[in-house]
Amino acid sequence: MPSLTWIGKDAVLTHHRDVPFRLLEPVPELSCIDPLTGAGSGNLLVQGDNLHALKALLPRYAGQVKCIYIDPPYNTGNEGWIYNDNVNSSEIRRWLGEVVGREGETLDRHDRWLCMMYPRLMLLKQFLREDGAIFVSIDDNEVATLRLLMDEIFGAQNFVATVVWQKKYAVANDHKTIAPMHDFLMVYQRSPAWTRNLLPRGDEKDRQYRYEDEKGIFRPDNYTCNKTAEERPNLYYPVLNPNTGEEIWPKRTAVWRYSKERHEQNIAENLIYWGKDGTGKVPAYKRYKNALRNDGVVPQTLWLHEFAGHTDGSRKELREVLHDIPSVSDFATPKPTLLIQRILQIATDKDSLILDSFAGSGTTAHAVLKQNAEDGGNRRFILVEMDDTIARTVTAERVRRIATGYTNTKGTAIAGLGGGFQFCRLSAQPLFDATGEIRADVTFAQLAEFVWFAETGSGYNGQADSPLLGIHAGRAIYLLYNGILKDRSEIGGNVLTTAVLDALPPHHGPKVIYAAANQIGASYIAREGIVFKQTPYALEI
Numbered sequence: 001m002p003s004l005t006w007i008g009k010d011a012v013l014t015h016h017r018d019v020p021f022r023l024l025e026p027v028p029e030l031s032c033i034d035p036l037t038g039a040g041s042g043n044l045l046v047q048g049d050n051l052h053a054l055k056a057l058l059p060r061y062a063g064q065v066k067c068i069y070i071d072p073p074y075n076t077g078n079e080g081w082i083y084n085d086n087v088n089s090s091e092i093r094r095w096l097g098e099v100v101g102r103e104g105e106t107l108d109r110h111d112r113w114l115c116m117m118y119p120r121l122m123l124l125k126q127f128l129r130e131d132g133a134i135f136v137s138i139d140d141n142e143v144a145t146l147r148l149l150m151d152e153i154f155g156a157q158n159f160v161a162t163v164v165w166q167k168k169y170a171v172a173n174d175h176k177t178i179a180p181m182h183d184f185l186m187v188y189q190r191s192p193a194w195t196r197n198l199l200p201r202g203d204e205k206d207r208q209y210r211y212e213d214e215k216g217i218f219r220p221d222n223y224t225c226n227k228t229a230e231e232r233p234n235l236y237y238p239v240l241n242p243n244t245g246e247e248i249w250p251k252r253t254a255v256w257r258y259s260k261e262r263h264e265q266n267i268a269e270n271l272i273y274w275g276k277d278g279t280g281k282v283p284a285y286k287r288y289k290n291a292l293r294n295d296g297v298v299p300q301t302l303w304l305h306e307f308a309g310h311t312d313g314s315r316k317e318l319r320e321v322l323h324d325i326p327s328v329s330d331f332a333t334p335k336p337t338l339l340i341q342r343i344l345q346i347a348t349d350k351d352s353l354i355l356d357s358f359a360g361s362g363t364t365a366h367a368v369l370k371q372n373a374e375d376g377g378n379r380r381f382i383l384v385e386m387d388d389t390i391a392r393t394v395t396a397e398r399v400r401r402i403a404t405g406y407t408n409t410k411g412t413a414i415a416g417l418g419g420g421f422q423f424c425r426l427s428a429q430p431l432f433d434a435t436g437e438i439r440a441d442v443t444f445a446q447l448a449e450f451v452w453f454a455e456t457g458s459g460y461n462g463q464a465d466s467p468l469l470g471i472h473a474g475r476a477i478y479l480l481y482n483g484i485l486k487d488r489s490e491i492g493g494n495v496l497t498t499a500v501l502d503a504l505p506p507h508h509g510p511k512v513i514y515a516a517a518n519q520i521g522a523s524y525i526a527r528e529g530i531v532f533k534q535t536p537y538a539l540e541i
Contacts, residue, residue, distance in 0.1 A: 002148065003148075003152065004114070004145065004148035004149055004152060006110065006111045006114045006115070006145075007108075007111040008111055008112075008114075008115040009114070009115070009118070011099055011115070012099060012115050012118045012119050013118070015099055015118075015119045016051075016055070016119040016120075016122040016123050019051055019052060019055045019119070019123075020052075020055070020430035020431070020432070021055055021056060021059070021430055021431040021432075021450060022048075022052055022055070022056045022426045022427045022429075022430050022431065023056065023426070023427040023431060023442065023446055024044075024046065024056055024057070024060075024424040024425075024426065024427075025424060025425050025426070025427050026422055026423070026424050027423045027424060027425055030392060030396055030423035031420070031421065031422045031423045032396070032399065032400045032403055032404065032420035032421050032423075033420050033421075033422060034420060039418065039419060039420055040403060040419050040420020040421050040422070041420070041422055042380040043365070043368075043380050043381050043382070043419065043420065043421040043422065044057075044381070044382045044383065044421060044422055044424060045359070045362075045365070045383045045384075045385070045391065045395060045396055045399065045421045045422070045423050045424070046382070046383065046384045046385075046424045046425070046426070047384075047385055047386075047388055047391035047392070047423070047424070047425050047426075048384070048386065048425060048426035049386055049426075050120060050357040050358065050384045050386055051119060051120055051123070052426055053357065053384040053426060054120065054123040054124065054127075054357055054384065055123060056426055057127070057382065057384075058123065058126060058127070058453060058459070059449035059450045059452065059453035059459065059460060060449050060459050060460060060461075061127055061353070061355070061382065061459040062126050062127060062453055062457060062458050062459040063126070063127070063128070063129055063130075063457070063458040063459055064127070064129060064353055064458070064459045064461070065127040065128055065129060065132055065353050065354070065355045065382075066128075066129055066131070066132045066133075066347065066348050066349070066352035066353055066354065067132060067133060067134075067135070067343065067344065067347040067348045067352060067353075067354045067355075068124055068127065068128060068132070068133075068134040068135070068354070068355045068356070068357075069134075069135045069136075069137075069340060069343055069354065069355075069356050069364055070124070070134070070135075070136050070137070070356060070357055070358045071136075071137040071335055071356075071358050071360060072117060072120075072136065072137075072138070072358050073113070073116075073358075074138060074139045074141055074142065075109055075110065075113040075141045075142050076139070076141055099115070110142070110145060113142060113145075114145060114149060117146075117149060118149065118153075120357065121149065121150070121153050121154075122153060124355070124357065125153060125154060125190070126457075127355055128190040129190065130190055130191045130193045130194075131190070131191070131193040131194050131195070132189070132190045132194060132347075133160065133187060133188065133189045133190065133194050133347045134154070134187070134188050134190075135185050135186070135187050135343050135347070136150070136185065136186045136187075137183060137184070137185055137335065138183065138184050138185075138186060139180070139183050139184065140180070143162075143184050143186070146186055147159075147162070147186065150186060150188050154188040154189075154190070158188050158189045158190065158191065158192075159187075159188055160187040160188060160189050160194075160196075161187045161301050162184055162185070162186050162187070162301065163184065163185035163186075163187065163301050163302075163303055164182050164184060164301060164302050164303065165182060165183050165184070165185055165303045165308055165339065166181055166182050166302075166303065166304045166305045166308075166310065167181065167182055167183045167305070167310055167311045167333075168180075168181045168182075168305070168310055168311060168312070169305045169310050169312070170312075185303075185343075194347075196299060196346050196347065197296070197345060197346050197347070197348075197349075198296025198297055198298060198299075199296055199297045199298075199299055199342070199345055199346065200296060200297070200345065201296060201297055205297060209289045211273070211286075213270075213286075215270070215286075215288055216288050216289065216290045216291075217288065217289045217290070218273075218286040218287055218288045218289065219286075219287050219289075220273045220284030220285070220286065220287075221284060221285040221286075221287045222257070222284070222285070223256060223257055223258070223272075223282065223283045223284055223285050224250050224251070224254040224255065224256055224257060224282075225254065225255060225256075225257045226253075226254060227254065227255050228252075228253060228254075228255070229250075229252070229255060231255075232255045234259060234260075235250075235255035235256045235257070235258070235259065236249075236250060236255045236256070237249075237256070237260055239256070239263060239283060241274055241278075241279070241280070241283070242267075242274075243274055243278035243279055244278075244279050246281075248281065248282065248283070257285070258285075266285065270286075271285060271286045272284070272285065272286065273285070273286050299342075299346050303339075303342065307338075307342070308336065308338055308339045308342050309335075309336025309337070309338035309339050310336065311333050311334070311335075311336070313336055314333075314334045314335055314336035314337075314339075314363070315331070315332070315333075315334060317334075317336065317337060318331060318334050318361055318363075318398070319409065320408045320409055321398050321401050321402065321406055321408070322394065322397060322398055322401070323408070323409045325393055325394065325397065327389070327390070327393060327394060328361075328394060331360070331361050331394070334360065334361045334363055335363045336363070337363055337366045337367040337370055338367075339363075339367075340363055340364050340366075340367035340368075341367045341370060341371050343367075344367060344368065344371045344379065345371070348379060349377075350372075350375065350376065350377035350378055350379065351377070351378050351379065352379050352380075353379070353380050353381075353382070354368055354379060354380070354381045354382070355381070355382045356381065356382070356383050356384070357383075357384040358384070359383035359384055359385040359391075359395050360385065360390070360394075360395070361390075361394055361395060361398060362383065362385075362394065362395040362396075362398040362399050364381060364383060365381045365383055365395075365398075365399040365402070365421065366398065366399065366402050368380075368381045368419075369399070369402055369403060369417040369418065369419045370402075370417060372417070372418075372419065373417045373418065381421075383395065383399075383421075391423075396421070396423055399420075399421055400420070400421075401416075402416065402417055403416050403417060403418060403419045403420045403421075404416040404420070431450065431539075432536060432539075436536060436537075437536055438481075438535060438536045438539075442482075443482065444464060444479070444481050444482040444484050445464035445465075447479065447481050447482070447535075448460060448462070448464040448469055448479055449464075450539055451469065451477070451479045451514050451535075451539065452469050452470065452472075452477065454538065454539050455472065455477050455512060456472045456473075456477070458472075466484070466505060467479055467480055467484045467485060467493070467504055467505065468504065468505040468507070471507065474509055474510065475509065475510045475511065475512055476507035476509065476510070476511045476512070477511075477512050477514075478504055478511060478512065478513040478514065479513075479514045479515075479535075480493050480494050480495070480496060480500065480513065480514065480515035480516070481494055481514070481515075481516075481535065482494070485500065485503055494515060494516040494517075495515055495516055495517045495518070495519060496513055496515040496517070496518045496519065496520055496532060497519045497520065498520055498524075500515075501520065501528070501530075509529065510529045510530075510531070511528070511529060511530045511531070512530075512531045512533060513530055513531070513532055513533070514533045514534075514535050514538060514539075515532070515533075515534065515535065516534065516535055517534065518532045518534070520532075
């Protein structure tokens with residue numbers, strides 16, 4: 001299989017493993033959570049470098065995300081945008097200097113872009129459920145390299161499609177060569193367990209069902225197929241219009257869709273339509289709306305602007321909500337909410353978790369709240385935005401207004417869609433201090449997420465109010481830390497002793513116990529089916 005090589009690749013192949021774990025620190029004054037109902041607490045907006053943010057989110061959300069959508073820098077070299085659409089931004093240049101080193105000084109912009117994307121995609125893959133999928137927006141600058149990069153990380157066998165989205169409806173007449181009218185969406189599944197949904201039929205499709213008989217509402221469907229008599233001689237035969245007695249053959253470049261036997265069955269079941277007055281020259285097949293096995297439309301790879309929105313509309317959409325924030329004008333090409341809604345309709349169910357680690361103006365959150373309002377869903381989102389100013393004044397403010405309501409450019413009050421979010425920043429210091437010890441301010445609940453992830457590779461969604469974190473693959477996983485057993489045992493219950501062991505919630509099977517030290521003999525440990533792991537050393541994940 002072809003492989004992708006670039007300058008700096010060796011330096012970033014395992015970089016995602018070296019990124020330190022940091023803690024998520026809530027910022028209540030920037031959050032939008034209903035104090036009475038707690039509405040919105042299931043959604044997260046994290047401000048910070050997305051590489052560090054993804055690593056911090058893994059212990060809580062690994063293997064739990066149904067759909068990832070990202071809109072990474074397109075690598076156009078455009079320096080003018082506040083959220084730089086290129087790989088020459090100061091943040092990326094600093095990161096490359098730290099990770100790639102002097103070799104990075106010779107990188108061209110494609111090398112830098114690949115160095116930036118590789119570790120982020122490696123982390124994103126770990127978030128997906130087995131039945132999950134990732135959608136990546138991209139343009140012609142990197143679509144070829146992205147395809148090879150995605151093949152390498154997600155597996156070529158998990159490629160689903162490359163969608164062409166018509167982002168513009170008007171041609172730029174001053175363009176020097178051929179005016180670009182589209183972007184791409186590259187789609188990969190986590191595994192063959194992923195299945196796509198059908199899209200809503202919409203009014204246009206429903207209007208096709210405009211006829212009715214005793215069986216119900218139906219639409220006429222083509223009775224021929226695009227084959228010749230030479231190719232399908234068994235489907236080339238005359239049929240009789242019972243109302244006129246006329247014998248009718250298919251056109252010379254076509255044949256009937258149905259065999260003679262199936263045609264006779266269609267007659268018997270009154271499934272043939274001969275027009276309003278019954279004198280039609282060509283039969284049609286009656287397709288009844290109530291007979292649809294799945295009431296929807298199969299997604300396709302061409303998304304016209306009428307179907308998925310366009311950038312002109314998305315700019316107006318953003319300014320309608322944030323018309324009083326000057327920096328909004330710097331967002332030249334935000335994505336339309338309709339585009340993200342189409343992704344949600346195809347790739348999520350009503351209780352799915354959606355992740356966007358290049359959040360920008362917050363379109364993904366807007367689309368999630370809008371889709372929930374339209375179909376009664378309870379989808380949740382995780383957004384990551386690197387720029388502090390954008391995260392506070394654009395991303396968070398847009399989602400807040402969409403959730404709680406706002407006044408548009410015409411002064412009209414627009415009702416909120418409901419929901420909200422918790423705003424978090426990354427801790428300045430990693431989970432482990434400079435000496436390799438767990439920081440003193442880390443709580444039991446915070447460490448429990450990392451222990452569970454280290455042991456299972458999946459995100460932790462337990463209550464973290466007991467030393468027994470849960471059962472995984474038949475093994476009970478315990479954590480002794482920060483006095484979880486309180487005064488019932490020595491040293492706050494952080495050391496494994498026989499007394500502490502007796503105080504633990506029981507499990508009749510193998511046990512994994514994380515603790516600061518072990519004072520039980522090896523033979524006793526083995527007899528009890530215990531695997532002891534010492535913190536912090538066993539947590540180098």
